[in-house]
Amino acid sequence: MQRLIAIVDDGTDALAAPHPLDRGSATEAMQPARPLERGGLSADVVDRPREVRRPRRAGVIGVPVSATTYAEAVDCILEAARRRRPYTVTALAVHGVVEASRDPGFRRVIEDFDMVTPDGQPVRFALNLLHRAGLRDRVYGPTLMLRLCERAARDGVGIYLYGSTLDTVTRLERELVAGFPGLVVAGSEPSIFRPLTAGESVALAQRIERSGAGLVFVGLGCPRQERFAHDHRDLIGVPQVTVGAAFDFHARTKKQAPGWVQAASLEWLYRLCQEPRRLFRRYLVTNSLFVWRFALQAIALGLKGRA
Incomplete structure (x- = not known):
């Protein structure tokens, strides 16, 4: 227990003062929306109403991210x-944002989250610099998972774990x-490490429903887990939070x-040292693309601001 609680509290509450977004909706605390870069999130996607409240979003290299x-x-x-409403949530680091910016199909999936x-x-830095979000901390998937478990235990909400291997999920x-x-x-x-058939999807949804x-x-890892949650949104019918390596x-x-x-x-560097063969090319390409496209967006917004 001590280990898990320590992860929940690790660096996330050590702020000089409460951040204004913690006192209400990000819609109330954000500055007026700035124009997004060409190919970014359109206003009808940002403000589209849903049954359950959604935080305000802004474009980072053309991908909508919640402030x-x-x-x-x-x-x-x-x-x-x-x-018991469908609600899809993901936590995107640089790799996920770049993948969504490069793949129009995946970007449409993310826009629908x-x-x-x-x-x-x-x-987080990009949101603050491009859109004046004023965020004092990121919302890191593994920590978000623990905070949700803490609250679910208090509120009596049962959870279901889907993905990874049998040993890991156990x-x-x-x-x-x-x-x-x-x-x-x-x-x-655990995952069966291939796309589910229509019958398997229905059976999974029934197991989740029967579990309560x-x-x-x-x-399932990015982008597979986001595609899964998107495809099963209405079939599963309750919130799905994709957390990848948190498992x-x-x-x-x-x-x-x-x-x-x-x-x-420097978490990317830490993970690179652990899995250099698998992650070297990913980080070399995605980190470079993120910096380049962020710079272009910042320049474009700066020029528009002076126009």
């Missing part, structure tokens, strides 16, 4: 869970139950970067 906080994100997701949190510090369930007394893991199952879970965590971190099958490394925006 939100842990407090607001947890409130919105648990509201949808209590009302209810919440896209700034998982990486560079994404360990994860054990760690979460030990870390959050009262948390109900209504069900868990009000919140589903999906750990491995909280199951203790992979090491998570120390808090000071995360705060210094």
Whole structure:
């Protein structure tokens, strides 16, 4: 329990003063919307009404990202869970944002999500610099997962775990139950590592419904998990939060970067050292593209501001 609570509190509350977004909706605290770069989020996508409140979003290299906080994100997701409404949430770091900017189909999937949190510090910096979001912290997927589990245990909302391997998801369930007394893991199952057939999708949705879970965590890796949540939104019918590597971190099958490394925006380097062959090309390409496209967007907004 101590380990999980420590992760929840690691660096996320150490602020000089409460941030204004924690006192209400990001829509109230944000500056008036600036024009987005060409190919960015259109106003009808930003302001489209939904049954459950959604944080305000703004374009980062053409991809909609929610200017939100842990407090607001947890409130919105648990509201949808209590009302048993479909609600899709993902946490995008630089890799996910760049993939969405390069792939029009994936970008449309992300645009249809209810919440896209700034998982990486560079994404938070971009929101602050481009749109004056004033965010004092990112909303990191693994920490968001723990905060949601903490609240779900308190509010009596059962959770369902879907993804990764049988060993990982079994360990994860054990760690979460030990870390959050009262948390109900209504069900868990591993990925079958291929797209589900129509019949398998219906059967999965039925298992989740029979379990009584009000919140589903999906750990399939980006972009597969986002496509899964999008495709199963109405079929599953309750909030889905895609958290990727959080399954491995909280199951203790992979090491998570120390808090000071995360705060210094060097988590990518920490993970690269752990898995150099798999991640070298990804980080070389995506990090470079993010910096280049961010610079172009900043220049474009600066020129528009002077016009």
